[in-house]
Amino acid sequence: MEKTIVVLPGDGIGPEVTREAVRLLETVGERFGHTFHFAYAKLGGVAIDETGTPLPEETLKACLESDAVLLGAVGGPKWDRLPGPQRPEAGLLALRKALGVFANLRPITVYPPLASASTLKPEVVDGVDFVIVRELTGGLYFGPKERRKGDHGIEVSDTLVYSEQEIERILRLAFELARQRRGHLTSVDKANVLESSRVWREIAERLAPEYPDVQLTHLLVDNAAMQLVKNPRQFDVIVTENMFGDILSDEAAMITGSIGLLPSASLGSGGPGLYEPIHGSAPDIAGKGLANPLATFASVAMMLDYGFGLGAEAEAVRQAIARTLAEGWRTADIAAGGPALSTEQMGETVRNALR
Ligand SMILES: NC(=O)C1=CN([C@@H]2O[C@H](COP(=O)(O)OP(=O)(O)OC[C@H]3O[C@@H](n4cnc5c(N)ncnc54)[C@H](O)[C@@H]3O)[C@@H](O)[C@H]2O)C=CC1
């Protein structure tokens, strides 16, 4: 198989983790006889510095013409004072929108050797395996925003907007996923306050009879945040609004031990998918070789699976990660003060496990 992957290293630890992910993909290619072509493009702060805009046209064009997009992360203190639309993060949001990747799948799996690395008790996290389906191209991050002068100083608004069609398509995707898994879907909202959530619930209820094999439960987002750390094993598939999913998935990372472990795949209606770790650019550890590349490696596995239909190759990557952890290799974030590998050493260890 021959595929073209656009790599967007981005900012902070982005270049460090994507470098190792590209090497891993090369090893997958060698072992299974595939050719992956890599095209590099700029997104985020690096793109602002070079072109004045966080999502240059040539980056978007390359992504749209690719078979898949691999992203590190964007943002950092250097660009924090820029107005919203000019920030690195605005480039990422615009890319997600332009690719039409409305569904962000964030699997939360506990690797058995890391049960003790979790913030929670090992008996609470043992066997945790669920997916957060985060709506990615609508909701609070995309509605009209305004900053104006009012009678009492600045008046400001962010708006949570969804169309029925946007809600229905993400719910259908989540119902389908739940059907392929353990048949339990938790729809998370704030229907006791938000009108958008009430419509979200209505649509979920209307669709439910079409999926009689899926058990639908509604949960308010504040309770969901608590349930995640109280009893995370109760969840199979969680589906929720853009910002709720963003926040809940960072929280869920601590069930697994580190945000440096959690991957994601952003999928839409057939074009190239966007594959990225759920973490950000981690300016506090950038350039020090401390970043855990496993979240990006697991994102590569999702690319192989969802993007290219290479299930065996994806499983081989997941097995290589699992074996590396079972043998006791750790980066600093999951080492609990013990010996730790650098980003590059962890990359090499996983590649060796894959060979
Ligand atoms: N998808 C993206 O590009 C995202 C970008 N951001 C941006 O990243 C910048 C930093 O944001 P933060 O709030 O600090 O979130 P962050 O996710 O970058 O970092 C949070 C904490 O987790 C640690 N961490 C993150 N990834 C790690 C890894 N792979 N290995 C070990 N430790 C890791 C960091 O060192 C930090 O202590 C901001 O500009 C933010 O807007 C944040 C989230 C996602």
Ligand SMILES: CC(C)CC(=O)C(=O)O
């Ligand atoms: C630009 C932000 C929405 C990035 C982020 O935090 C995420 O996608 O998880």
Ligand SMILES: [Mg+2]
């Ligand atoms: Mg986030």
